[in-house]
Amino acid sequence: MTRYVLGRLGSVVLILLAVCLFTYLIFFKLSPDPAVMICGKTCTPDRINSIRDVLGLNQPILTQFWEFLRGIFAGRQYGSVHCPAPCLGYSFQTNESVWSMITARLPVSITVAVGAAVLWLLAGVIGGLVSAVKQGTWWDRTAMALALGGVSIPNYVLALLLQYVLVVKLQVLPFPSAVPFADNPVLWFESYLMPWVVLAVGYACLYARLTRSNVIDTLSENYFRTARAKGLSGSLIMRRHALRPALTPITTIFGMDFAGLLGGALITETVFGLNGIGKMAADSIAKNDQPVIMAVTLLAAFFVVIGNVVVDLLYTALDPRVRVVSS
Amino acid sequence: MSDLFIVDDLTVTFPTSRGPVEVVKNLSFTVGRDDTLGIVGESGSGKSMTALAVLGLLPRGAQTSGSVRLDGTELLGKSERDLRAVRGNAISMVFQDPLSSLNPYYTVGLQISEMYQTHQGGSRRAAKQVAIEALERVGIPDPERRVDHYPHQFSGGQRQRVMIAMALCCSPSLLIADEPTTALDVTVQAQILELLAELQSTTGTGMIFITHDLAVISSIAQRVLVMREGDPVEYGTAEQVFSDPQHEYTRMLLDAVPRIDDEVPA
Incomplete structure (x- = not known):
């Protein structure tokens, strides 16, 4: 090992x-x-x-x-x-070292990515699970139709729509800004809520569909039938013999998606004017500030490569068959 | 020989787009204590559906009628909760492919002990001890160590031994073995059959042995039920069915078994 x-x-x-x-x-x-x-x-x-x-x-x-x-x-x-x-280079356009530009903006991108990931995992996995268990019912059909719609809506359309409805019309949320958590936790939460939702919707819909199909596949596995034939309780069967096998492949996809997001959510950050890595990338592309563009590319690659390794190691912990081969 | 298990006029129906289809039709048989009933037939004859119907494990939408009684208690129509108390406890099942029938994510010890704990309660440690003893009983060497191994770390024959250990850990009254030797090679098949016969003689468990292999049936069953397309074709003692088959289909099945003294076709 x-x-x-x-x-x-x-x-x-x-x-x-x-x-x-x-x-x-x-x-x-x-x-x-x-x-x-x-x-x-x-x-x-x-x-x-x-x-x-x-x-x-x-x-x-x-x-x-x-x-x-x-x-x-x-x-x-x-x-x-x-x-x-x-x-990682020096930007002569902003007269700053690229590293200090990154460290100033990374917390915003991490906050956006982590918040969105929590939302999409919860919504996607729970939604997909309920759909799988209630396969063929009105809940399943409605949820999957919504999921298809959610995947199809571009981020920026949803972002502008939400801003118009929640900020301009109903005025229930403030316009997003990178408020530090320590300054005002409530405002911090309200400020990040829309970016989280916008970023999470597409992923949540995708994960719901993935979870649903994985769980349905697992329910037709022979070992699931064995678990039922053993007389185990419904919750134990679902938890142990359906969820774990069904969710293990999702960790791979999640690791990659999350790592990708740490390198900056370009569209979401730009639309909401959040000063994260994604917005910095968009700005530097517009100004052709090459040291910054390069550093952002490297940073994104770094997160993806590290994400991959974490997923691989996690997989060896989750799937004993991989563990034996790897050791 | 008192009748432990009585199936009377069992019919299993599946709804299809072209109307209901009966996959098991008016099936009746009995299994006594210490007794082995062999159910034989081709693929699609309804053998496995019969086993699943008995435990209420049929796919969604399937309908059953008739009567299935274990020790005088009617099982058909029982609630899911009541059936759970029967499954694995009073009636156990061993399936065809032990690799896919065991969950690859958990050790065999956990898979045996979770079943024991569900039905008999007790601590995790006690249940693990039961698992070790169960593995020892089916001839797994070094059971204290092997109990923490995963299914893929066992050979095909050993996996089926694990399945049998699991099926017998709650001392069921009836064991349903659904093609338990089909996925195994011939020498391992013989070992598993020997093991089942030996365990049955020590535990007194009644057994339903489902197979498409008449040779296997002849070595293990006292009574034989021949099925074809859901219909019970012939039912009697093994001696009757093998030496004096009444039905054309049974004769055809018997003729299909290759014999060592058969002439080699030119």
């Missing part, structure tokens, strides 16, 4: 290195010259050249990549500007 864990962690390092390299190549070789972007309107060739010198763009690509990697662990100097470790 320890060997398996160490092996997985080793592969994480390699994957992250490969992601770093590819991201670096894409952003610094295939996109417009960052020196020109920084130089602005009153630009001269000399100025471009001196910016290229400061950014190290005149050096060979591998040296540049090495400098970038070294910066992550040891910090980096851009002319007179110092970027302390971990340096």
Whole structure:
């Protein structure tokens, strides 16, 4: 087991290195010259050249990549500007190190992701479970029709609709803003409620459909029939012999979805004006602020890779068949 | 031999888009204590449906009529709650494919002890001890260690032994074995049959043995019921059915069994 864990962690390092390299190549070789972007309107060739010198763009690509990697662990100097470790680059448009931009915004994205995840897991799994147990009834049909509708509504449409109804018309919720929890827990909750719901609806509908089909599959398994033939109580049969097998595959999907969201909910954060990683990504794309775009891409990749490993390890705990093979 | 289990005029009907279909028709048989009834027939003859009907485990929508009595108590029409007290406790079942019939997520110990605890109560520790003893009784070596193993860590024959251990842990009056040897290879089949016969002789459990294999039936059953498309075709002692079959279909089934002295076709 320890060997398996160490092996997985080793592969994480390699994957992250490969992601770093590819991201670096894409952003610094295939996109417009960052020196020109920084130089602005009153630009001269000399100025471009001196910016290229400061950014190290005149050096060979591998040296540049090495400098970038070294910066992550040891910090980096851009002319007179110092970027302390971990340096993921420096935004000359905002005059901030990208790392400090990320750390300022990450709590907002985490709050959005965690809140939404709790909502969609609860609604999706419970809804799907009830539908499976009441298969073919009006509840099942209604819930699944709603789920299909929910999956089909784009995030931004739902966000604008909710804002119009709940904030503008009924005025039951404030306009979302990144209120810290410690300042005002009630306002914090009210501010994040709409982003959570908007983000959760699509996932909840998807998870409801997944849970329903997984549970229905499990109910037709031979071991479920055995559990009934053993005379076990209904709740024990459902809990032990239907839910656990049905929900185990959902952890995989959940791990990936949640990890993806930690890298920023681009549309939701932008529509609600929440200053998270997603909005920062959208803003930096609009301004072509390459160090930020690259760092956000790396961060998203980092979360997805780590999410994958966590799911793999969790799976070995949840499914004994995987445990034996892995050890 | 007193009759432990009496099935009288059992009919199982499924609703379909083309009207109700009877999958078991007017079936009657009895099983005595210490007695083994073999139910034989091709796939789709209604053998397994009969077993599931007895325990109220038929798929949703199925309807049953007739009478099923265990020790004089009528089982058909009992509430789900009452039937739960019978399942696994008074009547146990062993299914065909032991790998898919055991839950892959739990140790065999837990799967045996949860059943024991449901019916007999007691602590988790006591139930685990029962599981260890049950495994020992069916010949699983090193049961103290194996009780914490998962189904996929056992061989096919051992898994079926686990299923039998589980089925017998509450000392049921009747054991229904639904094709318990079909998924196993021939040598393991023989071991399982031997085990069932041995356990039956020590526990006095009545047994219904469902199979499509006449050779298996002949070695284990005292009475035989032949079924075809839901109809009971022939019912009698094993000797009668095998030596003097009355029905054309039974003769056909017997002729289909390959014999060692058969001539090899040219």
